[in-house]
Amino acid sequence: MKNDFNWEERFMQTGLKRTKQRIAILKILQESQQPVAAETIYLKLKGEGNPVNLSTVYRALDTMAEKKLILKLSIVGEGRKLFEINRKIHKHYLVCLRCKRIIPIEHCPLEEYEKKLEKETRYLIAGHKLDIYGYCPECQSHIDS
């Protein structure tokens, strides 16, 4: 997961105001290896001594997701929405049901299939969401707990 995401530039193109809150939030998303919840961002910022109001965090995340700067994810077994920088790579997630670790899968096994389905159902297919879940190597030894 390279840090090659230049949001400064993309941010400009959105027409959104460049506020310190939004910058701070983007920085956190950029540094995170995993998708993050709004509250986590809120707590991290508070911890750093740059508190940003929780509703501002929610609003910032939503507007930035609207502008496609970031992605808003619903993940299996996670009540809250998670957010991550939009690197514009179509991907899927493999989620560990025990430790909740998420690994991104960049190859999509469904491209072919969608075309077939379009013909069969006459739906115009706009997208799909695939999550795969299971147990990561470390967690396999204690699946009970």
Place this chain on the structure above:
Amino acid sequence: MKNDFNWEERFMQTGLKRTKQRIAILKILQESQQPVAAETIYLKLKGEGNPVNLSTVYRALDTMAEKKLILKLSIVGEGRKLFEINRKIHKHYLVCLRCKRIIPIEHCPLEEYEKKLEKETRYLIAGHKLDIYGYCPECQSHIDS
């Protein structure tokens, strides 16, 4: 979607008490062509003159889902959980983004792929969730609204 689901029998095997509330809820699920929200069930029962407390509805749905009599679904673009009778057929959902109509897809395009992924990632794969979304034939003409 045939009505060949004999819950009477399966219900017995669960060890759950056969209460009129649970029976009423199951009947609604059985009659519904679409996955249903807890509140919808609650309102329908109230409308029929057999009111069942909303928290009872939630509890009944949860225990019956635990016993695998029914399925609890998280659907793209739907805030609430939806429930349906468990006909024990592994399936996916094709959801219309405009009218929210859901059509079930009974062929799973991922069986092969999961095996491959298990080898590559060393995760033990327990399952997956695939939703496909787009616009149904009727809604394609007014995608704007």
Place this chain on the structure above:
DNA sequence: TCATAATTGCAAACGAATTGCATTTGCAAT
């Protein structure tokens, strides 16, 4: 019929997210 655990109804509480409103801010035009 009785005993008992499971289930229910009700009201209160919950976590996540959203909203109204007064204040502050970024930024374009002067």
Place this chain on the structure above:
DNA sequence: ATTGCAAATGCAATTCGTTTGCAATTATGA
């Protein structure tokens, strides 16, 4: 630099879907 103003923020209150504690009721097996 100064101004004007829409956009963004902070705060508190509110929403929505769901869950919980508890006392009263009910299904089931002895």
